[in-house]
Amino acid sequence: MLFHPLREIDMLIREARITDAAGIARVHVDTWRSAYRGIISDEFLDHLSTETAEARTRARFTDPWPGTITLVAESDEGEVVGFAIAGPEREYCRATEGELYVMYVDKDHQGQGIGSALMKTAAEFQVV
Numbered sequence: 001m002l003f004h005p006l007r008e009i010d011m012l013i014r015e016a017r018i019t020d021a022a023g024i025a026r027v028h029v030d031t032w033r034s035a036y037r038g039i040i041s042d043e044f045l046d047h048l049s050t051e052t053a054e055a056r057t058r059a060r061f062t063d064p065w066p067g068t069i070t071l072v073a074e075s076d077e078g079e080v081v082g083f084a085i086a087g088p089e090r091e092y093c094r095a096t097e098g099e100l101y102v103m104y105v106d107k108d109h110q111g112q113g114i115g116s117a118l119m120k121t122a123a124e125f126q127v128v
Helices: 018-035 042-046 050-062 114-124
Strands: 012-015 069-074 080-088 098-105
Touching: 012 114, 018 042, 018 050, 018 069, 018 080, 018 098, 069 114, 080 114, 098 114
Parallel strands: none
Antiparallel strands: 012 069, 069 080, 080 098
C-alpha cells in the first residue's frame, strides 16, 4: 500500500453558486467515467451527459434540499476541480448530525488534498 502525504494546497473551497453548475456537471461526469470504467458498463458511462448533469445541478440550486450545502474547489484559474454536497443525516437514526452525500475531484487534481479540504469544510458546516 502506498501512502501519499497531503501537500499544502493553494485552492479556494467555497459555497457553490448556480454559475458553477457547468463545472460541477463536468467534474461529476468526467469523474464517473474515469473512476467507474470497468465497473459500470462502458455503454452507460459513454452516454452520461454533462448537459443532463448540469440541468440536475441547476435544479438543485433553484429547489435546494433543506439544510444542505454544495461546496466547490476552485483552481487559481477559477475552474471548478471538485465539489461536495453535505447536509442532514438522511436515515434519521441520529447516529450522526450530518452526512456527506457526494464528493468528486477531477482526476487531474486528485492526490493534492482537495478531497480532504472539501471534507473538512463540509464537516464544519452547521447542519440545520
